[in-house]
Amino acid sequence: MAVVVILVLLAAGSVLFHLLSPWWWTPIASNWNYIDNTIIITFWITGIAFTAVVLFMAYCVLRFRHRPGNTAAYEPENKKLEGWLATSTTLGVAAMLAPGLFVWHQFITVPPDASEVEVVGQQWLWSFRLPGADGRLGTTDTRDVTPENPLGLHRTDAASLDDLIIEGGELHLPIGKPVKVLLRSVDVLHDFYVPEFRAKMDMIPGMETYFWLTPTRTGTFEILCAELCGVGHPQMRGTVVVDTEADYQAWLAEQQTFSQLTASSETSPTATAIAAAAAQ
């Protein structure tokens, strides 16, 4: 009997925990509320399945536990029941998969009007690059990374010269505009993760990855690294600020271009910043 009580309490407790506990996702700040909705659908379907199985087990233990004189039934197979259960499971699974694939298609289809911003990871620091006046990001190569050129831009590529470089500082994004986040790493795997955006993606040395989003709420959010990148992994933090258009333009005007940075590289604080980060 204790088993029955515990099983029922466990099922009920799990449901109550889900409904009453204060631990829930942080309010969203991007267009990916579709993802949140799919999670809610999945919670409902799986929650019902879990409760049903556990309560059914509890009932079986209560009703069919061994008592003197009890005998079990002999029923090797029941094709009808097995077929019915397989079909309903398939339908439940399809009900979760279909919206999931639908939203995934949106997730990987970048709107044509999305602006580009690049995030570069290195142990254990975030850097950012925005296209300059030409609206294009210049080409890069990890082989060209030096203390004066921490993101490895090609000096010979004209498109690189006006790129805005933000090293270890804040990234600002304008509200309501789709942005394609290009991701790159110069050393190990990292993962650009802002919980409020829901989206995340690994950053891989030697290749470029991406995701896109539309910020929907102004505010200051933390950037975390979500892929183990060595002992400094938990300290790899950054900040992203979602601005109104006016604030964004004001911030943009303050940023330095690649050519400005290289011109002042002899006295640049970035070289010392890297040395300090490496020494940590």
Place this chain on the structure above:
Amino acid sequence: MVDVRSGIGEALPPLEVEDVELYHPHSWWTRYVFSQDAKIIAIQYATTAIAIGMVALVLSWLIRLQLGFPGTFELIDAERYYQFITMHGMIMVIYLLTALFLGGFGNYLIPLMVGARDMVFPYANMLSYWIYLLAVLVLVASFFAPGGPTGAGWTLYPPQAVLSGTPGGKDWGIILMLFSLIIFIIGFTMGGLNYVVTVLQGRARGMTLMRLPLTVWGIFTATVMALLAFPALFVACVMMLFDRLLGTSFFMPAIVEMGEQLQHGGGSPILFQHLFWFFGHPEVYIVALPAFGIVSDLISTHARKNIFGYRMMVWAIVIIGGLSFIVWAHHMYVSGMNPYFGFFFATTTLIIAVPTAIKVYNWVLTLWRGNIHLTLPMLFALAFIVTFVNGGLTGLFLGNVVVDVPLSDTMFVVAHFHMVMGVAPIMVIFGAIYHWYPKITGRMLNEVLGQIHFWVTFIGAYAIFFPMHYVGLVGVPRRYYELGEMAFVADSVHTLNAFISVMALIVGAAQIVFLFNLVWSLRHGRDAGGNPWRATTLEWQTPETPPSHGNWGKELPVVYRWAYDYSVPGAPEDFIPQNQPTPGRLGHEAIS
């Protein structure tokens, strides 16, 4: 299709097989140490696996102490923390679960359950164990090597695994880890081929494939999968060793490490992930399928009822085994691989939920109209169903590509895989040990100690891992030595973390009760007799308990029926052993 339940009604003359081909021990050394008896090898495997598992348990305590009470313990710095999580994960997955299910239960149960005298290649079987032991020793050696063990996470993702920002990356740690895995795979291949050939070639007369107990089906399928999956890990380990020791660039692109250009170039870190998970996902089922098989037999025996839908159960095992080779990249949805892969892998992953769900239905339908004896094996089987269903259902979150995006790399993932491939299979291991210990030793395990062990372990483990999902839902990433200040993490999350840690300490301590019971009952346990659970399968019908070398005395058993003739209407007893011809006064017609 054939009716699996019963076949030849008439008794056949037993097949006499002179047991000349077995190597009989001549001394204490060849009897207990360099033994070629699968049962001794099984105990050696299990003892070694449990011993190294205790190391993993202590590591889990240290991990939880840091997560629940950050900054309290000076012993646990960031480097050590990453070494602890890496070694905990690797030990649990490979050196405990894989070794215990296949090397331990596989060795003990396959020859007995199929009615063979031993594994078909006893010498290779013995070598398999000693090579496994060597792999464990190399792994343990890394704790004492300069720089300590690797802290790359159990997934060992390059480039960080072989770079200086990771503990053991430029020291001995990663090298010993990779060597240990390579040695393990060599040893496993010897054992694995043995299990497969024994199941296919060593079965007693009348033991058709469709009369095998599901335990054998689970272990057999898992072994076939392991033989196909481990080579991917093997080559990945060899290539990473070359990258680390010889300066090749299989997984290494151009890299600037701490401001310094490395000599590598052109390699692909993501290639390693594909190889790792091509092994790693089947590995989940290499652990799960033996558990599925064993728990089916525990439920059937202790509910005194035939397993419901036997043929469906067999096909589900085989289909899950096959499908598990085409779902690996669901571990890589946010790895940066081509995003269109997501459609394919999400679909295959959710398809695998269907045969898995069928297995769950058949377990609970076996309970339906049963005669449920709430013995310790049954309690652990029930706990398995609860934790497996819970962990399996959260797999539907993570397998559904877009839902995985916010949840991947958070504590939700940690909670999910611990529930589904940690807690659930370990529940089966415990149930199986309570079930077969009487056959292995001739004595019952103590019931009171067992009840204490069960309740603390089951409720405690659920209280650890169920709330942990919500820590992940909040957004807390995994593999964080300390959370520090995170604006989106409320103080109550830290309180919850402390609670989880306290529960982990308690559940860990409960395992001491279990170990004590194992040792104490060897001498003081109640005498078990040959078949204390009144079970049908062949291992309970041996002439001696514990079975002697060669298992069956002079005559091999002949099998007349499937493994699940419990509570057959009209039969004098509520079980009919597989090697019993016509059940008492009952004819074949009456039960078909």
